[in-house]
Amino acid sequence: MTGFVFKEWKQNRWFILSMILCGALPAVFFLEKDIFNDINVLRIFGMISAFLVAGGLQTMVLMGDDRRLWGYWVTSTSEGYKGFLRVKYEMVFGMVLLFLFSLQTVDSLICAAAADIGITEIRDISIIMIPLAFLQILLRAVDIPFTLRYGNKKGSLIKLIYSLVFAIILSVIILTNICNSSVILFDAFKKLFTGDHLSLLFGVFAVSVLVIYYLSYRISCRIYLKGVEQYDR
């Protein structure tokens, strides 16, 4: 296991360390603070930008391992491909945590500095930050199996096709109002997103994301060898 950790560190250390810089990204927007008058808008804008950049960098650690020979070799090691995939999943999860930690630290520093210069209307943006972090974990849980099954380039394309098909089906269901579905969906959302249910909804979502991430690992374990057969030499 230590060997795989060492390999991932040697191969992806700059991507891993870049998570700290991504967390510090909102601070850069303060150099151009004239664009926004409101500090909270600036913090939210910076945070969303940081999430997008970090998300892109997290997917890049999946590149470079879609080689058939590597797949065969890693399967023959004592830990097997399951050990390799586990380290990969742990690393990506660790990257999300490192990014979130860095983002929260920088945001708190911005708030402290703002308080020092007399800005009082500072809002708590963790209510957006934490759900976004879970959303990021969910997106990685979807990305990884596609990349492992179809390789990096083809995987992204197939994921895009699946996403488009899903979006089209959903739009058709809502627009055509089959079995009164749009009304049912609207009522369900209205009910769920009221203040009473919001914390339960977030709790269920967050725990589900963690379960989905684990299931994603199990799916990756099942499809990895099929994917290896399709990789380039």
Next chain:
Amino acid sequence: MTAKKENAKRLGIYLLTVSLFVLLFFVFRKPMNKSSTVFFILYYCLFSFSPAIASLITRAVTKEGFRDMKLHLNLDGNFKWYLLAFGLPLTVFSARILLPVLISGHSDWLGGFTFQNVLASVFILAALSAVQSIGLLGEELGWRGYMNRKMEPLFGTVGTCLIGGIMWSLWHLPMDLGGWLDGEGTFSDVLQICGERMLLLTCFGTFLMWLTKKTDSVFPAAAAHFMFNQSQEALGGLLSQGNIPENADLGAIATVFEYVPVVLLAAVFMGLLLREKKKSPKTA
């Protein structure tokens, strides 16, 4: 140099380095009171990570190296202990807060504890313990991941739990003293807070030590530490939603239950630590 002397030297350097970080709190007290930025940098960025920073400094200074920092997740076969790290602090704090209210016949105070609220809190705590406890590695890498391991060959298991717990609570001293130094409260209040914290942390530290040794990783201890901090907040939040009179006082029963669950926890895990030590093969 014998292994014991080497351990003592490393422990000495570690504790000295941590103490220097504690001193920062007193040296920079004035600028910290004046500026939120200075407070944030010194408190959150330096002080709360001081046990981990001190362990890294000690490892570098004594040329011990950075191997075996217990930074592997070790999930294989240990998932149940991760669940325990989540569930046990929550159970202990629930017993600590809810039992005196129920026993004294004030169940009407628990209006906030609806099924939906409790479920939401448990789910949120479970999810957050997975993503937010990384910050507590700043403490766990030092206390459980380094100090306890250096103490155990010197003071034995019971001694490590006691002295380690005392050291851990003394590290919180700047927070206890802060108010008094600013002219709020009396010194006896500080001593009382300090004593309560010492008992609580020494007992809870026993569980964290057992958890670290059982899983050979500091991550479950970090998750349990997170739950230790957040359970109180979550339970307090739910309690505040109930109809509690302003002058509510449960008397002696509340004081008893404040310590009984955590002392029982310490006794159980101390027993387990001693049993496992007895079972483990003796090395020269």
